[in-house]
Amino acid sequence: MLVSKYLLKTLRESPTGAELPSHIFLLRGGYVKQLASGLYSILPLGKRILTKIEAVIRDEMEKVAGQEVDLPLVQPAELWMESGRYGAIGAELLRFKDRSEHHMVLAMTHEEAITDLARYMLSSYKQLPFMIWQFKLKFRDEPRARGGLVRVREFVMKDAYSFHRDDADLDSYYQRMYQAYENIFARAGIKPIVVKSDTGIMGGKIAHEFMLETGHGEDYLIIAQDGSYSANQEIAEFQRVHTKADHLPLEKVATPGKKTIEEVSALLAVKPEQTMKAVMYEVEQDKKRMLALVLIRGDLDVSDVKVRNYLKVPWLLPAQEDFIRSFGLVPGYASAVGLAERKDLLVLADFSVSEGNNLVGGANEEGFHLKHVNFRRDFNTPHCGDFAKAQAGYLSPDGKSTLRAVRGIEIGNIFKLGTKFSESMGCNYLDESGKHQTPTMGCYGIGIGRLMAAAIENSHDEFGPIWPKEITPFHVHLVNIGKEPEVLETCAKLMQEWESQGLEVLFDDRDERPGVKFKDADLWGIPVRIAVGKKGLVEGKAEWKLRKDKEFSLVPTAELAQKLAIFYGRS
């Protein structure tokens, strides 16, 4: 490919709003162009990388016996009503009507369509297990797109779905897929951190996220210092430290105008970990709007994902003041003391308060708190659990190590879905004894564009991306220095020679100064740059420079082909 004929445009300056290295370089290098918020046009250079990534993934999917399909993006709403997700998912699911007034959606993932296909195809246990997968556009009306290709609204995903007779078979296939993911990311030059994650609206039981650790990531990961534990912060567990003490008598104290933990603990001269707060949410259960009180020690934060999962509700809203007051509670002075008879409230107690003692809590009266509040004696609830958000510095779940927090970008995930979709959508098969059985499912996703962005976050310098060999847009970046006939002839000859050995060559044949060409070469990040100039050619040599290195070496032009073959493992 000749640069002079290629649809490429590099920018000297970063476009406004780009902050992540991947966002900046994708725009500056001419890989993508933004069309609207969260919507990007992929330009020829970017498309080559996506195609390479897809080739790697296709290779690994075939190794785990995947069968590639292509399912519709536009789907009837009825399908999503069958699975129950039409009502469970919020505005992220784009709904519209077609010309004949049918309710339709743009698929944000393809469990429904796959299950529909499977219930048509599947009839006998002899067909199981199988895995179906695709590269397919998804549309998610994200509340806020950000970070270039990291969080967009329209994107291509590799989504795979497996069907099994039982959990044991799913478990063993899940392990194979786990390995396939390790392979894919390794081939993209990435060493992911694998964490346990929330299963969210997908349902299911166990899920893992493959995360790239980066200072710019939008997810927070909790990792034990000794490596024994890793999880997404949303669901990360930790061991609470409790003080042991005899229960002291309940005591009412005046705390006028003191509502926050800081104010109350300062006034009463106690540490925040000796206080209890009531974090209140508005939830909907059985079509009724309820107020949920989550009681937790003052120094801890609530994980709303843990609360949501415990209550099995699709969403939580922080309760507004007038909503709280409509239940007769006082914001700033709320607790569960004296509310035992209230059936209209959901009271949840984090282990930090159910196992702690002598805490300072609200008196449910404007301007008053209670000292020495104790679980069971002063308040009670059957809903005790882990509702606290893990933070750096806390003890790991086994208590043997300390947790640390890092930021990361999710580049892939694998789920054990179970029978959520196969059951609700009537997908079944006959076993050996002729009985109807419901297959158990797994699903496995990788965002292609996000992986391209992650590869840059993972591998770049101040001048541009440094592409790994397997996903580089071209194998060789050839540059002529000067317009002398012998230089141009040599370049043409070399290009033809390398292409005939199957290498992809980008030849910067433009009439530009060397500095311009080298800057662009850095933005395009091709692993090998070969520069041909009159000076070197006198000795029959050209410059060999790796993108990751600063220095070049002079190599006889006759040896370049072999050197390239070795570099790309094709010798």
Add this chain to the structure above:
RNA sequence: CGGGGCGUAGCUCAGUCUGGUAGAGCGCUUGCUUUGGGAGCAAGAAGUCGUAGGUUCGAAUCCUGUCGCCCCGACCA
């Protein structure tokens, strides 16, 4: 959804406060000179100042609506 910011040439921005009819750098076109890390000189093309309405003799500038984009938040009582 809430809060903040920004929309002026392909890109980055100045001009807006204090109203007087459009600017710079980069990029693009042409010519000459240059040629190893984003060259120099000269000439040139390019913007209904996001959009609609209002105020005014006169609006990029003031007012109102509207659309778009970016950032923060979506939670600790």
